[in-house]
Amino acid sequence: MRANAWGYVFGEALRGLWRNGFMSLASISTVAICLAVLAIILLVAVNLQYMASFVESQVEIVAFVDSSHDRAGVPALTERIEALPGVAQATFVTREAALERLKEQFGEHRDLLAGLEDPETNPLRDSFEVRLAGAEYARSVAAELERLEGIAEVNHRQDVVDRLLAITAAVRAGGLGLVALLAGATVFIISNTIRLTVFARRHQVGIMKLVGATDGFIRWPFFLEGLMLGVLGAAVAGGAAWMGYDLVVETLSAAIPFLPILEQRPLLLNLMQLLLALGAVIGAVGSTVSVRRFLRV
Amino acid sequence: MLIEFVNVSKVYGDNVALLDVNCYIDTGEFVFLVGPSGAGKSTFTRLIYREEVPTRGAVIVDGTNVSRIRRREVPYLRRRMGIVFQDFKLLPDKTVYENVAFAMLVTGAPPRRISRRVPEVLELVGLGDRQRAYPHQLSGGEQQRAAVARAIANEPRILLADEPTGNLDPETAWGIVELLLEINRLGTTMVIATHAQQIVDAVGRRVIALRDGQIVRDQLQGVYHAR
Numbered sequence: 439m440r441a442n443a444w445g446y447v448f449g450e451a452l453r454g455l456w457r458n459g460f461m462s463l464a465s466i467s468t469v470a471i472c473l474a475v476l477a478i479i480l481l482v483a484v485n486l487q488y489m490a491s492f493v494e495s496q497v498e499i500v501a502f503v504d505s506s507h508d509r510a511g512v513p514a515l516t517e518r519i520e521a522l523p524g525v526a527q528a529t530f531v532t533r534e535a536a537l538e539r540l541k542e543q544f545g546e547h548r549d550l551l552a553g554l555e556d557p558e559t560n561p562l563r564d565s566f567e568v569r570l571a572g573a574e575y576a577r578s579v580a581a582e583l584e585r586l587e588g589i590a591e592v593n594h595r596q597d598v599v600d601r602l603l604a605i606t607a608a609v610r611a612g613g614l615g616l617v618a619l620l621a622g623a624t625v626f627i628i629s630n631t632i633r634l635t636v637f638a639r640r641h642q643v644g645i646m647k648l649v650g651a652t653d654g655f656i657r658w659p660f661f662l663e664g665l666m667l668g669v670l671g672a673a674v675a676g677g678a679a680w681m682g683y684d685l686v687v688e689t690l691s692a693a694i695p696f697l698p699i700l701e702q703r704p705l706l707l708n709l710m711q712l713l714l715a716l717g718a719v720i721g722a723v724g725s726t727v728s729v730r731r732f733l734r735v
Numbered sequence: 736m737l738i739e740f741v742n743v744s745k746v747y748g749d750n751v752a753l754l755d756v757n758c759y760i761d762t763g764e765f766v767f768l769v770g771p772s773g774a775g776k777s778t779f780t781r782l783i784y785r786e787e788v789p790t791r792g793a794v795i796v797d798g799t800n801v802s803r804i805r806r807r808e809v810p811y812l813r814r815r816m817g818i819v820f821q822d823f824k825l826l827p828d829k830t831v832y833e834n835v836a837f838a839m840l841v842t843g844a845p846p847r848r849i850s851r852r853v854p855e856v857l858e859l860v861g862l863g864d865r866q867r868a869y870p871h872q873l874s875g876g877e878q879q880r881a882a883v884a885r886a887i888a889n890e891p892r893i894l895l896a897d898e899p900t901g902n903l904d905p906e907t908a909w910g911i912v913e914l915l916l917e918i919n920r921l922g923t924t925m926v927i928a929t930h931a932q933q934i935v936d937a938v939g940r941r942v943i944a945l946r947d948g949q950i951v952r953d954q955l956q957g958v959y960h961a962r
Contacts, residue, residue, distance in 0.1 A: 442846045625957035645824055648784070649885070653806070712961035 443655070454635040455666055461631040462667060469671020469720055470625050470678070473713045477679035479613030480709060483606050485700055490602035492698040495573045497526075503564040504590040515588050516566070522582050524575025533562040536564035552695055563590070595624045621720055624671075628724025630680035631730075632664050635733045643733065660729045661722065668721020672713045679713070680706050737762045737893065737924050743792035745778050748836075754948040755792070760926065762892070765919045767935045768928040769910055769959050770945035776928035779839060779945065780895050783926065787807050795879040797892060814842050815818060816877075817886025817923075821898035823878045825870040830855065832866040835885045845903035858886040860914055875905065880914065894918060896927040896959060920951060932959035 439447075442479075455462050502517070503512075508522060512530050519528040531539075537560055541548045554560050566589075585590045646656050683706060687699050738760040745753040760766055768776045781787040782794045785801045794801050797815055804812060825834050832853055839849045843888045857866055857943060860880040869880055878925065879899060886894055900908035912934050919925045929935060935958060942957025943950055954960055 440843065440845060442840060442849075443843065446840055514868040641824075642826055645826065645838070646841050648811075648813065648818050649842060649889070650826070651808040651809045655841060657845075 439655070445603040446680060447655075447658045447662060449667060451637075453664035454638075454659065454663040457638060458631050458634050461627075461634055465624075465628045465631045465667040465724075466671040468620070468624045469668055469717055470583060470674035472617060472624045472720070473672050473675035473717060474678050475620060476611070476617045476716070477675060477713060478682075479609060479617065480707075480712075481679070481683055483613070484619045484705065486602050486606040486609065488700050489698050490599045493543065493602065494599045495574070496497050496617070497570040497573050499568045499570065499576065499583065500593050501566045501586075501589050502591045502593075503566065504588050505563060507564075509564070511588060515586070518586060519566060519568060519583065522579055522605055524571050527569045529567045529569075530541055531565050531567055531695045533557075533560050533564050536562045536565065621716075624720050625628055625724045625727065627710075628664050628721055629728040630666050632660055632668065632725040632728035633732050635663060636728060656728050657733065660733065661725050664721040664725020664728075665718055666721065668724070669714060670717075671721075672717025675717070676710045676713045679709060713721040736944075737764075737797055738926070739793075739795040741793045741795070743782065743789045743794055745775075745782065745787060746790045751948050753782075753789075755932065756948075756950055758950060758953070760924065762924055763910040764920060765916065765938075766927065767927045767938070767940060767942045767957070768926060768945065769930070769932075769935060770829075770951075772930075775948040776945055777897055778948075780818075780897050780926065780928055783893070783895055784816060785812055808855075810842070815891055816891055816895060817883075817889070817891040817892040819879070819882050819886050819896040819899045819949065820896070821901035823870070823875075823902075824883045825878055825881055827870050829868055829883045830867050831862055831873070831884075834870070834881060835888050836887045839888050841930040841956070842891045844889070853884075853890055856888050859887075859918075874907070875903050876910055879903065879911050883911070883914060887923065891923065893924045893926065896925070896929075899930060900929065900931050901929060905933070912938065935959040944959055 503515075507515075509532075516528050516530060519525060534555075537554060537627070539552065541551050544551060568583065569578065570576060580592045583589050643656055683702060687702060691699060692695055737896075738758075740756045740758040743753055744751070744909045755817075756775075756779075768779055770776055780785060782789055783796055784800070785804070786793075788802045796812065799812060801812060826832075826837065829837060835853045835856060836849050839852065844852075848856050854863070854866065857863055860883050862877060862884065865873065865877060865881075867879075870881070874880065879902075883894075883899075896914070898910050899915070903911065908931060912931075915925055915927065916938070939956050942952070942954050942959070943962070944952040946958075
């Protein structure tokens with residue numbers, strides 16, 4: 439097609455967008471809502487998975503000492519732990535030291551912990567911090583530790599990991615179902631909008647057919663209008679997701695300093711591309727449905 | 736032979752619009768298609784520009800059997816002909832210039848040819864000074880002139896007109912017919928379906944008379960009613 443013909447096609451698409459005013463807005467909004475939901479689900483799922491892998495990659499296990507166990511037996515216990523395959527080092531942490539450390543983490547809110555120093559009131563337990571030679575030993579070392587006399591409890595990271603992964607899968611499955619539903623509704627609304635344009639231009643289309651415009655040429659402006667609706671909606675969703683994610687990350691990392699959250703830039707750029715592509719597809723499908731059904735060219 | 740009807744019948748349900756029509760129109764001819772309403776005049780022209788396909792028989796235009804061509808070839812057939820209607824079919828939101836340019840643009844004409852050709856055809860139909868006017872600012876006759884300009888913009892070999900003067904008063908109608916005669920003199924084959932008895936009689940060109948879907952008369956220097 440010639441440049442002047444493309445100019446016509448784009449001009450017509452924009453005119454259609456403008457003329458349908460309210461319906462265009464409605465279409466863009468539904469695309470935006472649909473894709474924003476998708477963005478939220480993907481961001482949550484990706485971060486849950488990241489947390490799971492972060493937890494999994496920790497090469498430290500904490501084993502709590504039975505409260506009835508005599509501290510005199512600590513050196514022997516340390517040796518036995520360090521003898522386990524996959525253990526690099528075992529450090530004994532007294533409950534007093536643990537409380538001290540907690541106070542440090544609480545910073546200016548340390549007053550909350552006042553009065554717990556008495557051995558009778560200190561809620562914490564003696565523990566071993568067991569550093570592993572590698573994350574792959576986590577499961578076997580945890581099992582061995584649990585069997586040792588004097589060890590009351592081993593925190594099971596694998597449990598946490600499994601649970602996080604299960605939540606991720608649920609979020610993803612439920613979320614994608616919801617998105618599929620919304621996408622269906624969105625296609626429907628876009629095809630309705632394009633139908634309005636088809637109706638408004640039936641006279642013009644009739645003349646184009648009489649003077650010998652090809653069907654493909656006649657379809658282009660309608661197709662492009664749908665595409666624009668989809669891409670505009672995706673841009674709105676992407677912008678909202680970007681700003682929302684920034685805000686959530688800021689709030690969360692202020693509240694929970696060590697929470698593992700994915701680096702924003704590359705993740706959001708990938709997400710943006712995905713949303714724009716999906717928006718374009720939704721718009722194209724919506725307009726194609728209408729052009730097929732109502733244009734009859 | 737530019738237009739050829741070979742044993743053409745067109746049936747809509749129980750209604751026979753054309754029955755076994757045979758007819759030849761040569762390059763450069765000027766033909767009136769006459770007859771009462773429902774005689775098959777519109778069907779005749781619609782078969783030529785392939786708005787309809789014959790139920791039986793073949794319509795051959797410029798060497799192409801138009802009943803056989805595929806849908807996607809239809810636009811290229813129509814670029815070889817211009818079509819004029821009783822209701823002008825101009826786009827109300829475009830000026831006269833834009834209406835003509837539009838027909839060229841959507842059929843792939845290069846911009847330079849459009850900007851050269853549009854003033855030329857508007858000059859030819861007598862609208863040289865009304866190029867920037869919108870259809871609602873024009874009289875009926877001027878609107879039909881604009882429609883004729885659009886029909887000949889792509890330099891078609893054939894011009895089809897379905898009741899081109901049906902909405903015009905007699906004097907204005909004469910102006911349009913003179914314009915069509917002029918275009919015919921420049922080499923375009925002309926097929927005009929009409930009710931305008933006085934015009935047909937006065938022009939004295941070939942007349943094909945239809946009745947109940949059949950050709951009842953075909954005279955080289957004809958009149959509206961057989962004498």
